[in-house]
Amino acid sequence: MATLSVQSVKKSHGAATILKGISLDIADGEFLVLVGPSGCGKSTLLRCIAGLEELDSGAIVIDGANVTQSEPRDRDLAMVFQSYALYPHLTVRENLAFGLKMRKTPPSEIVTRVAEAARMLEIEPLLDRLPKNLSGGQRQRVAMGRAVVRRPKAFLFDEPLSNLDASLRGQMRIELMRLHRQLSATMIYVTHDQVEAMTLATRIAVMKAGELQQVGTPDELYQHPANQFVAKFIGTPEMNLIPADDARKLALVHSLPDGTAQVGVRAEDVHVGHGVGAADAMVEVVEHLGWEALVHLRIGALALVARMKDPPAVGARTSITLDAAGLHFFDGTGARIFSSNDRASAQRARP
Amino acid sequence: MKAVRNALVHVVLVIASMITLYPIAWVVKMALTPSQGFSLSASPIPEHVTLANFADVLGARDGGHWLFGRQLANSLAVSLAVTAVGVVLACSAAYALSRFRFPGRETSLRAFLFSQMFPGVVTSIPLYVLLEKLGLLNHLAGLILVYSTTAIPFCVFMLKSYFDSLPRELEEAVLLDGGTRFIAFIRVVLPLSRPALAVTGLFCFLTAWNEFILAATFMNDPLSFTLPVQLQRYVGDYSTEWGHFAAGAILVSIPVMALFFALEKHLIGGLTQGSVKG
Ligand SMILES: Nc1ncnc2c1ncn2[C@@H]1O[C@H](COP(=O)(O)OP(=O)(O)OP(=O)(O)O)[C@@H](O)[C@H]1O
Ligand SMILES: [Mg+2]
Numbered sequence: 150m151a152t153l154s155v156q157s158v159k160k161s162h163g164a165a166t167i168l169k170g171i172s173l174d175i176a177d178g179e180f181l182v183l184v185g186p187s188g189c190g191k192s193t194l195l196r197c198i199a200g201l202e203e204l205d206s207g208a209i210v211i212d213g214a215n216v217t218q219s220e221p222r223d224r225d226l227a228m229v230f231q232s233y234a235l236y237p238h239l240t241v242r243e244n245l246a247f248g249l250k251m252r253k254t255p256p257s258e259i260v261t262r263v264a265e266a267a268r269m270l271e272i273e274p275l276l277d278r279l280p281k282n283l284s285g286g287q288r289q290r291v292a293m294g295r296a297v298v299r300r301p302k303a304f305l306f307d308e309p310l311s312n313l314d315a316s317l318r319g320q321m322r323i324e325l326m327r328l329h330r331q332l333s334a335t336m337i338y339v340t341h342d343q344v345e346a347m348t349l350a351t352r353i354a355v356m357k358a359g360e361l362q363q364v365g366t367p368d369e370l371y372q373h374p375a376n377q378f379v380a381k382f383i384g385t386p387e388m389n390l391i392p393a394d395d396a397r398k399l400a401l402v403h404s405l406p407d408g409t410a411q412v413g414v415r416a417e418d419v420h421v422g423h424g425v426g427a428a429d430a431m432v433e434v435v436e437h438l439g440w441e442a443l444v445h446l447r448i449g450a451l452a453l454v455a456r457m458k459d460p461p462a463v464g465a466r467t468s469i470t471l472d473a474a475g476l477h478f479f480d481g482t483g484a485r486i487f488s489s490n491d492r493a494s495a496q497r498a499r500p
Numbered sequence: 501m502k503a504v505r506n507a508l509v510h511v512v513l514v515i516a517s518m519i520t521l522y523p524i525a526w527v528v529k530m531a532l533t534p535s536q537g538f539s540l541s542a543s544p545i546p547e548h549v550t551l552a553n554f555a556d557v558l559g560a561r562d563g564g565h566w567l568f569g570r571q572l573a574n575s576l577a578v579s580l581a582v583t584a585v586g587v588v589l590a591c592s593a594a595y596a597l598s599r600f601r602f603p604g605r606e607t608s609l610r611a612f613l614f615s616q617m618f619p620g621v622v623t624s625i626p627l628y629v630l631l632e633k634l635g636l637l638n639h640l641a642g643l644i645l646v647y648s649t650t651a652i653p654f655c656v657f658m659l660k661s662y663f664d665s666l667p668r669e670l671e672e673a674v675l676l677d678g679g680t681r682f683i684a685f686i687r688v689v690l691p692l693s694r695p696a697l698a699v700t701g702l703f704c705f706l707t708a709w710n711e712f713i714l715a716a717t718f719m720n721d722p723l724s725f726t727l728p729v730q731l732q733r734y735v736g737d738y739s740t741e742w743g744h745f746a747a748g749a750i751l752v753s754i755p756v757m758a759l760f761f762a763l764e765k766h767l768i769g770g771l772t773q774g775s776v777k778g
Binding site: 227295 | 667669670672673674675676677678679680683688691692
């Protein structure tokens with residue numbers, strides 16, 4: 150397994166700059182999830198790492214060796230494509246063996262490795278089928294098997310689960326976690342899916358329009374988003390953003406750091422309560438999720454979402470407060486303002 | 501109601517088949533009729549049946565050489581060579597045009613298209629001059645060269661659009677699996693392109709097999725004629741040996757029919773391949 154380093158990578162297609170200088174270090178055995186809105190350049194970055202796209206500038210370093218000029222086959226990475234890209238004319242067994250044959254692995258070892266991967270992914274009964282005779286989930290497993298048999302330095306996944314239905318996706322997510330633990334492999338994983346990102350990642354990198362916004366553990370990104378974009382992108386429902394003026398006017402927040410333009414607060418930090426800093430809100434919509442509910446509240450022109458166990462009735466008026474420890478402050482450019490909350494949690498994190 | 505509709509459909513189909521088959525039946529009748537005259541009766545059933553015309557055509561000799569055998573060999577050699585040259589060159593050109601961006605790509609695509617705008621006859625005089633300069637007049641190699649150049653542009657277009665429809669990820673998977681571009685082409689692209697290759701091959705073969713004007717222009721020795729040129733010789737200025745012509749025409753069609761049957765499976769695959777994604 151390997152460390153992987155992306156150094157100031159720039160890439161453009163014609164006039165459009167897709168990657169605007171991306172730098173990212175991925176440790177050995179890390180599961181790095183790359184998220185960002187559609188078209189922000191996630192696939193392009195992955196393809197640059199794989200060697201399928203040439204860089205305009207910058208470098209890709211694998212295990213200390215600069216591979217920027219190397220062919221994909223010399224980088225020893227495996228990629229799982231969104232479309233699976235199984236060889237349609239080859240059986241599952243041949244699909245799995247293809248990469249090993251290319252690398253002149255002895256036939257006896259091919260047999261054992263294919264068997265091992267097939268067992269790990271539970272595709273043994275499918276080995277003699279053609280890809281067209283497999284279900285979506287089975288194809289997905291075979292595509293992963295094809296990567297696993299190779300024992301590459303690192304795995305690259307480009308939205309591998311996006312073609313599966315929700316329940317299968319949940320199942321495959323667990324399998325991926327298991328796979329990562331079993332192989333203790335370095336993995337880079339592109340996804341749109343919040344839940345995938347939060348559950349799979351050891352670290353998440355958030356991208357927007359060809360630039361990295363923040364890289365950190367799921368917890369760091371959730372608790373301390375570096376800017377408004379990350380704050381809104383990570384977490385469902387989206388973080389509530391309250392303009393500083395409204396916050397002052399409603400006296401929801403009792404002190405704002407200098408330069409605050411927006412105050413962010415997550416749904417779980419909005420509570421029903423009375424007393425200092427309470428505001429009168431109207432319950433507009435309640436989304437019942439079973440063990441909790443998302444309550445959409447309105448305070449004048451301001452809309453807020455709260456996460457509650459015992460939601461009030463629709464149309465009810467209720468008094469709400471914001472948990473002071475859960476407040477995030479952003480300046481006019483959207484960047485996070487370092488506040489007493491950050492200090493407190495930083496101290497908590499340092500035992 | 502359904503039965504009536506079914507019957508109607510069948511009546512229409514039977515009539516359509518008869519219209520299609522009538523000329524063919526008529527040629528068969530002429531081939532089996534002993535006289536060399538042009539039958540004027542509408543019936544496609546011959547009155548007297550004989551295989552004499554076939555025997556004449558098959559047995560014709562020229563200065564001790566078996567004419568039909570030589571010409572069949574010529575036609576086969578030319579057609580197979582054009583098929584081989586055409587398919588090999590067209591698929592490598594089409595792959596490059598489909599997958600790579602290089603200077604001159606657009607220009608060559610346009611040039612291929614442009615070359616398709618002229619009927620073959622227009623180029624026969626310049627080609628004659630060229631072949632003469634190359635010393636390839638009256639040589640089968642000359643015909644192979646000429647037919648290949650006429651067949652290739654169309655084949656390139658056909659194969660290029662087929663390659664365009666193959667997902668690139670398959671080749672990228674090969675590259676990551678440790679293969680080269682060439683291996684991706686040979687091991688993945690070509691096997692997946694079998695239907696398109698079959699159509700292309702058939703097209704090349706038929707281009708060469710059926711062509712007559714250029715062959716008649718460039719070849720002057722009956723021993724180096726291809727079969728279509730010989731066929732045309734039965735149609736004289738003053739008299740036409742219709743019986744021989746018809747028998748010859750049937751004989752010439754047999755290998756083509758055989759080829760169609762042999763490739764049928766692939767051809768049908770080729771027809772449906774594009775309609776269903778994946
Ligand atoms: N070959 C290309 N030529 C021109 N533009 C391209 C090319 N490939 C990608 N792009 C553009 O680059 C941008 C980033 O594409 P990319 O596929 O990396 O996005 P993405 O983040 O993976 O999006 P998605 O989540 O939808 O897969 C897009 O705007 C896309 O239109
Ligand atoms: Mg993508």
